[in-house]
Amino acid sequence: MALSGVEIFKLLPKTNCKKCGHPTCLAFAMKLAQRQATLDLCPDVSEEAKQKLGEASAPPVRPITIGSGDKAVKMGEETVLFRHDKKFVNPAVFAVEVRDSQSEADIASVCAQVISSEIDRVGQKLRIDAIVISNESGDAAKLEAAAKTVASKAAGVPVIISTTNPQAAESAVKHFTDKKPVIFGANAANVEAMAAVAKNNKAALGIAAANLDELSVLTEKVKSLGVEDIIMDSGAKKAKEIIANNTLIRRAAIKKNFKPLGYPIINFIQREDSMHEALVATVCVAKYASIIVLSSMEKWKNLALFALRQNIYTDPQVPMQVEQKIYNIGDVKPDSPLFVTTNFSLTYFIVSGEIENSKVPSRLAVMDSEGLSVLTAWAAGKFTATKIAQFINESGIEKEVSNKELIIPGYVAILSGSIEEKLPGWKITVGPREANAIPTFLKSRV
Amino acid sequence: MSFTPPKESYPGKVYPVTIGTGGKAVTIGGENVLSFHSFEGETPNRPVIAMEIQDVPPADWPENVRKVFEGVSDDPVKWAKYCQDELKAKAIALRLVGTHPDRENRTPADAVQTVKDVLAAVDLPLIILGSNHAEKDSAVLIAVAEAAKDRNCIIGKAQEANYKTIAAAAMANGHKLIAMSELDINLSKQLNILITQMGFDKEKVITDPMCSALGYGLEYTYSVMERIRLAALTQNDQTMQQPLLGDVGMYVWKVKETQAPESDLPQWGDAEQRGILWEAETATALLVAGAELVIMRHPRAAAVVEKVIEELV
Numbered sequence: 001m002a003l004s005g006v007e008i009f010k011l012l013p014k015t016n017c018k019k020c021g022h023p024t025c026l027a028f029a030m031k032l033a034q035r036q037a038t039l040d041l042c043p044d045v046s047e048e049a050k051q052k053l054g055e056a057s058a059p060p061v062r063p064i065t066i067g068s069g070d071k072a073v074k075m076g077e078e079t080v081l082f083r084h085d086k087k088f089v090n091p092a093v094f095a096v097e098v099r100d101s102q103s104e105a106d107i108a109s110v111c112a113q114v115i116s117s118e119i120d121r122v123g124q125k126l127r128i129d130a131i132v133i134s135n136e137s138g139d140a141a142k143l144e145a146a147a148k149t150v151a152s153k154a155a156g157v158p159v160i161i162s163t164t165n166p167q168a169a170e171s172a173v174k175h176f177t178d179k180k181p182v183i184f185g186a187n188a189a190n191v192e193a194m195a196a197v198a199k200n201n202k203a204a205l206g207i208a209a210a211n212l213d214e215l216s217v218l219t220e221k222v223k224s225l226g227v228e229d230i231i232m233d234s235g236a237k238k239a240k241e242i243i244a245n246n247t248l249i250r251r252a253a254i255k256k257n258f259k260p261l262g263y264p265i266i267n268f269i270q271r272e273d274s275m276h277e278a279l280v281a282t283v284c285v286a287k288y289a290s291i292i293v294l295s296s297m298e299k300w301k302n303l304a305l306f307a308l309r310q311n312i313y314t315d316p317q318v319p320m321q322v323e324q325k326i327y328n329i330g331d332v333k334p335d336s337p338l339f340v341t342t343n344f345s346l347t348y349f350i351v352s353g354e355i356e357n358s359k360v361p362s363r364l365a366v367m368d369s370e371g372l373s374v375l376t377a378w379a380a381g382k383f384t385a386t387k388i389a390q391f392i393n394e395s396g397i398e399k400e401v402s403n404k405e406l407i408i409p410g411y412v413a414i415l416s417g418s419i420e421e422k423l424p425g426w427k428i429t430v431g432p433r434e435a436n437a438i439p440t441f442l443k444s445r446v
Numbered sequence: 447m448s449f450t451p452p453k454e455s456y457p458g459k460v461y462p463v464t465i466g467t468g469g470k471a472v473t474i475g476g477e478n479v480l481s482f483h484s485f486e487g488e489t490p491n492r493p494v495i496a497m498e499i500q501d502v503p504p505a506d507w508p509e510n511v512r513k514v515f516e517g518v519s520d521d522p523v524k525w526a527k528y529c530q531d532e533l534k535a536k537a538i539a540l541r542l543v544g545t546h547p548d549r550e551n552r553t554p555a556d557a558v559q560t561v562k563d564v565l566a567a568v569d570l571p572l573i574i575l576g577s578n579h580a581e582k583d584s585a586v587l588i589a590v591a592e593a594a595k596d597r598n599c600i601i602g603k604a605q606e607a608n609y610k611t612i613a614a615a616a617m618a619n620g621h622k623l624i625a626m627s628e629l630d631i632n633l634s635k636q637l638n639i640l641i642t643q644m645g646f647d648k649e650k651v652i653t654d655p656m657c658s659a660l661g662y663g664l665e666y667t668y669s670v671m672e673r674i675r676l677a678a679l680t681q682n683d684q685t686m687q688q689p690l691l692g693d694v695g696m697y698v699w700k701v702k703e704t705q706a707p708e709s710d711l712p713q714w715g716d717a718e719q720r721g722i723l724w725e726a727e728t729a730t731a732l733l734v735a736g737a738e739l740v741i742m743r744h745p746r747a748a749a750v751v752e753k754v755i756e757e758l759v
């Protein structure tokens with residue numbers, strides 16, 4: 001169970017020295033209890049208190065990073081059950097499976113697809129994050145050969161080596177020294193040997209249990225064997241079991257601070273029908289999976305899954321936004337068109353993307369509207385004629401353009417008259433409503 | 447440490463709502479737990495997908511969803527029968543979009559004829575939607591509610607600006623009512639209260655907190671739905687215990703991802719599959735968040751969502 005603020009306070013030095021940045025030890029204790037501060041901020045805390053508090057103040061879901069370098073991915077660290085309470089922290093990892101019974105060429109082709117899966121969406125680079133190498137053949141040599149192929153063809157991509165055979169794991173994992181791989185497949189029968197392989201190779205260990213009871217026994221066992229970076233499969237396969245087990249795990253970790261289930265979850269959801277698989281993945285993203293193992297990665301499917309993950313993992317309090325300024329798109333000249341819009345990331349990226357598509361160099365004046373879309377900002381009084389006029393005046397853009405024309409979004413056509421009044425000497429042009437009409441709109445002007 | 451599953455039971459429950467008449471009537475809602483949480487409570491009814499049709503040909507729908515209905519979509523009766531007989535739909539949503547003053551501006555009498563024809567041709571539960579023009583919807587929905595008397599339809603959407611007339615029409619003719627507000631739990635609650643203060647039975651309301659598409663604000667609809675459902679269950683808030691509607695197809699089939707050809711955006715992959723998945727994934731996310739009724743356009747999207755529902759119940 002989590003300790004209360006008062007219980008934590010009893011363990012602190014009680015000198016109110018403020019070194020932790022809080023006015024009193026009690027105030028600091030309260031922050032610790034709410035997980036809004038970490039114990040290392042107090043330099044004077046005793047070893048004994050550290051030990052007692054360390055356990056209690058650790059995040060309810062252990063943070064684990066797999067892979068290394070710029071493709072490493074972090075998971076866990078979640079603190080809530082519902083995204084409206086607080087941002088979900090570390091986005092689910094999408095992994096795709098290769099099987100050691102596949103030919104080397106097939107495995108290499110999956111690697112190539114993983115490498116080229118990266119897409120830019122609303123300013124974020126999104127991709128298939130990891131590869132599962134599974135020992136379908138049951139043959140240790142084949143698993144090692146597959147591992148070797150993946151290590152060379154998808155260098156740097158985090159891997160999950162899936163086998164229940166400790167010797168096979170040992171020989172495959174050697175190809176990922178210092179790359180923090182996951183060895184997946186510890187169970188009641190092999191747990192000692194698997195934990196030893198993980199420990200000796202500094203790998204995380206994935207546990208394959210049949211149910212939640214067995215899972216919590218196994219995580220404790222693995223921890224006692226000296227491996228703390230644990231990934232859990234509760235055995236759930238059907239979407240219904242996934243919701244049930246993932247929910248019970250996350251609740252146990254967060255509401256009960258039940259340490260044996262305080263680790264990231266992996267769900268294996270391969271299905272024959274790729275679209276069906278994508279929908280099961282949708283359920284997993286929404287319901288607490290940290291690693292989702294897919295069988296395929298068509299581009300259309302990736303795009304939809306990346307968008308979903310982005311939606312579920314955005315901060316519910318702060319919309320994604322870009323800086324207020326005038327962005328030059330292409331090689332602008334004094335007579336290039338000037339557009340105005342709001343600073344909601346999605347709006348900015350859609351509009352700037354369409355201007356780019358048009359190949360007509362243009363300026364895009366992005367006004368701070370607290371991250372709201374055009375119509376939302378307008379309805380909220382943050383994208384009004386007065387504010388737009390003031391922004392354009394203060395931006396100093398007047399000096400850089402040869403014709404004072406401002407193109408406004410079609411959805412706020414109603415503002416054109418009053419902006420014109422407030423910006424003497426400027427011509428206000430109403431652009432199209434939807435950004436995808438911008439290329440045609442720009443071409444029709446020349 | 448031994449593991450005790452932290453199961454939850456809630457004081458509240460979602461009202462079960464039955465739509466349609468006879469053998470094809472369906473019931474949604476009725477659960478006393480979060481969506482698909484059958485491991486800790488009752489989930490007596492599975493969610494329902496209603497196939498969307500409209501009173502005028504869907505010239506404004508993108509090619510990849512329009513082409514599926516070629517040959518039937520020129521006539522709402524043919525279209526409805528196709529949904530019933532070929533697609534084995536469980537419900538139909540007829541959108542009277544042609545009544546919008548900026549479109550065909552069809553009259554309430556035209557709308558009545560369409561509704562009567564469709565009701566004569568199919569025996570599925572019918573959702574009758576206006577064109578989302580607050581004023582015109584009042585006139586149109588009053589007329590069609592009467593024309594559909596005693597067929598136990600869902601009429602919508604009642605919004606802050608026009609709920610009085612539409613709720614009165616639904617009440618007088620024995621229909622259920624969609625109450626729509628704009629992505630705000632308090633507005634949604636307030637509208638439900640206003641409607642029930644008129645004497646409308648709170649157990650005949652379906653809440654539409656407004657949909658948004660994957661990648662275009664889905665997270666807002668998702669979280670508003672989750673919050674409404676939690677208020678219903680944990681606080682036993684009687685003004686929030688209505689089943690939830692996701693009007694998915696209309697929002698999805700206007701975003702770029704459901705339309706842009708692969709030739710323009712090779713990194714986005716096959717356009718047809720992309721559009722279908724965009725719709726199916728939006729619907730699935732909302733079902734997980736709390737929707738019991740979703741309105742969809744593409745038959746393949748509906749079919750694959752059905753498949754995942756099968757796995758979830």
Ligand code: B12
Binds near residue numbers: 433629
């Ligand atoms: C998500 C959403 C919200 C979110 C905010 C999201 C955000 N960060 O902005 C939340 C829930 C907070 C919200 C709140 C409100 N919302 Co709101 N919201 C939406 C919703 C569903 C999507 C908005 C969105 O993200 N659009 C996507 C972006 C990319 O669109 P966009 O910025 O307009 O950009 C497009 C075009 O305008 C064009 N474009 C953009 N810039 C430019 C520039 C030029 C020059 C050109 C040519 C084109 C162009 O390109 C883009 C793509 O085509 C819409 C309804 C809908 N489905 O559209 C309602 C909507 C915008 N909201 C509305 C309202 C009324 C509100 C509220 C006032 C009511 C309320 N519920 O409390 C509040 C106000 C906020 C406040 N007080 O803080 C109304 C506005 C009505 C109107 N016509 O004025 C809408 C239209 C819903 C409706 N049908 O009534 N909302």
Ligand code: SF4
Binds near residue numbers: 017045
């Ligand atoms: S630094 Fe430690 S001792 Fe000093 S006020 Fe903070 S908690 Fe108390």
